[in-house]
Amino acid sequence: MIGVFGKRRNRKPRRWLRVACAIAGLLAAAYFSLPLFFAPARVEPAEVILHLAIDPRSRGDEYVHRLYQEGVARRIIAASSQISWEVYSADFARAHLMEMGVPAENVSILHLPMLECGAEYLPIFADHLKARGFSSVLVVVSPTLTRWGQRRSENYFRAAGIEATVTFVPEARAAMLDRWWRTHWKAQAIALALMNSTIDLLYARCR
Amino acid sequence: MSFIPRRPPRHLLRLLVLLAVAALLYFYSAPVFNAAARSLIRVDAPAPADVVIALGGDARCMRERRAAEIFNRGLARHVIVSGVPYAWGVHTGDAAKRYVESLGVPAERITVLRDAWNTRREAMDVNELMRAQGWNRAILVTSPFHSRRAHYTFRRYAAEYTFISMPLEPEPPEWQPERWWSRRGDLGITVREYLSWINTLAGGWR
Structure with missing residues (x-):
C-alpha cells in the first residue's frame, strides 16, 4: 500500500x-517563428506608390523617396487618418517628399476616416486609385505587416482590377525585430500585430 | 428479479458537467464580461486642482476638449497636454496645444509634455513638472478604458501628489464597456488594456 x-x-x-x-x-x-508571421518585403514596379508608412518609427518618407528616385513608380499618394485635431500626417509627408525633391504634381494626398480595422480601408483605396485611372500600385505600410495581411490586401486589389504589391520599409522591420523583447515600443508593436490579426478573423468585414 | 441501480458511466457524467458549464457561460458570460470592462473605469468626484492633464494618444482630441472644459469651469488653473514627434514636421503635442488654445485656454497656461510615449513616461514627466511648479493636485483626463490604469500609474510614479480621475464618458465614438466584444474596435481596446495592465503590474517595459 x-x-x-x-x-x-x-x-x-x-x-x-x-x-x-x-x-x-x-x-x-x-x-x-516570429519572422515567419511577418510578411517578406517585395517591391514591384507600379504606376503609383500608396504611402501609408507615416508614423514615428517607419521612416517611410525616405524609403518612398528612394523608390521614386529608382523609378519604381512616378506618382505618390500619401494617405493617413487624423493624428490630432484636424492634423493629418499625410499632409506633412507630402511636404517632406517635396522638400526631398519630388515635384508637387507627382505627390497627392488622401485623407482617411478613422475606421476599426485595416481591411475597411481597402475599398477606399481601390475606389481612389480607380477614379484616377491607376491599374497598378505599390503599397508601403508599417513594418508590422503580416503575411496574412499582405495576401488579403493584394487579393482585394486584384479582385478590384488593380495589380498590387504590399510592402514595408526593410530597415524599419529590422529595427523592430532587433532585440524586441527589451524595448517597450517593439514588444508593443509585435503584440498588437499578433492581437489585431487574430481579432480581425472574428469579424467578417475585417477578414 | 431485483432492480440494482447502476452508476451512470463516467463519460456521461463528464458530458453533463460540460453542458452545465456551457449553459452557465452562455447565461452569465455577458454580465461577467461587462463587469470586467467596467472595472477598467475609475471616476472620482469633481474637485478643484492646480492642473488638469489631458493624457496623450487620442487622435480625436476628445481628452483635450474635456480638459479645456474643466479649465473653463474653473476647476483647474493650468492645462497639460502631451504628444510625440509623430512624423516629419509634426508633433502631436503642439497640435493638441493649438486645439486647447482654440477652446479658450490661454497659451501661457498650457504645458506640453513632448515625449509621452506611454503612460509611465507621462507620469514620471508630470512628477518632475509638479515638483518644479509647486503643484499638489491634478485632474487626470483620459479615455474611460484607460482611467483606472492611468490613475494607478500616476499614484505609483508621482506618489507625493493627489490625482483625481475625470475620464471621458463611455459613449460613441469612445469605447463602451457594454457588450464590448460585439464591436471590433472595442474588443481590440479591451484586450490591449488588459495586456497593458499585466505590463504595468509587472513593472515591465518602459
Whole structure:
C-alpha cells in the first residue's frame, strides 16, 4: 500500500515537468517563428506608390523617396487618418517628399476616416486609385505587416482590377525585430500585430 | 428479479458537467464580461486642482476638449497636454496645444509634455513638472478604458501628489464597456488594456 502511494506521489512532479517543458517549447517555437508571421518585403514596379508608412518609427518618407528616385513608380499618394485635431500626417509627408525633391504634381494626398480595422480601408483605396485611372500600385505600410495581411490586401486589389504589391520599409522591420523583447515600443508593436490579426478573423468585414 | 441501480458511466457524467458549464457561460458570460470592462473605469468626484492633464494618444482630441472644459469651469488653473514627434514636421503635442488654445485656454497656461510615449513616461514627466511648479493636485483626463490604469500609474510614479480621475464618458465614438466584444474596435481596446495592465503590474517595459 505504501509503495502504491509512494508511486502516485512521484508522478505529480513529473507531470508538472512535462507541462513546463511543453510551455517552454511552445514559447521557443513562437519566438523562433516570429519572422515567419511577418510578411517578406517585395517591391514591384507600379504606376503609383500608396504611402501609408507615416508614423514615428517607419521612416517611410525616405524609403518612398528612394523608390521614386529608382523609378519604381512616378506618382505618390500619401494617405493617413487624423493624428490630432484636424492634423493629418499625410499632409506633412507630402511636404517632406517635396522638400526631398519630388515635384508637387507627382505627390497627392488622401485623407482617411478613422475606421476599426485595416481591411475597411481597402475599398477606399481601390475606389481612389480607380477614379484616377491607376491599374497598378505599390503599397508601403508599417513594418508590422503580416503575411496574412499582405495576401488579403493584394487579393482585394486584384479582385478590384488593380495589380498590387504590399510592402514595408526593410530597415524599419529590422529595427523592430532587433532585440524586441527589451524595448517597450517593439514588444508593443509585435503584440498588437499578433492581437489585431487574430481579432480581425472574428469579424467578417475585417477578414 | 431485483432492480440494482447502476452508476451512470463516467463519460456521461463528464458530458453533463460540460453542458452545465456551457449553459452557465452562455447565461452569465455577458454580465461577467461587462463587469470586467467596467472595472477598467475609475471616476472620482469633481474637485478643484492646480492642473488638469489631458493624457496623450487620442487622435480625436476628445481628452483635450474635456480638459479645456474643466479649465473653463474653473476647476483647474493650468492645462497639460502631451504628444510625440509623430512624423516629419509634426508633433502631436503642439497640435493638441493649438486645439486647447482654440477652446479658450490661454497659451501661457498650457504645458506640453513632448515625449509621452506611454503612460509611465507621462507620469514620471508630470512628477518632475509638479515638483518644479509647486503643484499638489491634478485632474487626470483620459479615455474611460484607460482611467483606472492611468490613475494607478500616476499614484505609483508621482506618489507625493493627489490625482483625481475625470475620464471621458463611455459613449460613441469612445469605447463602451457594454457588450464590448460585439464591436471590433472595442474588443481590440479591451484586450490591449488588459495586456497593458499585466505590463504595468509587472513593472515591465518602459
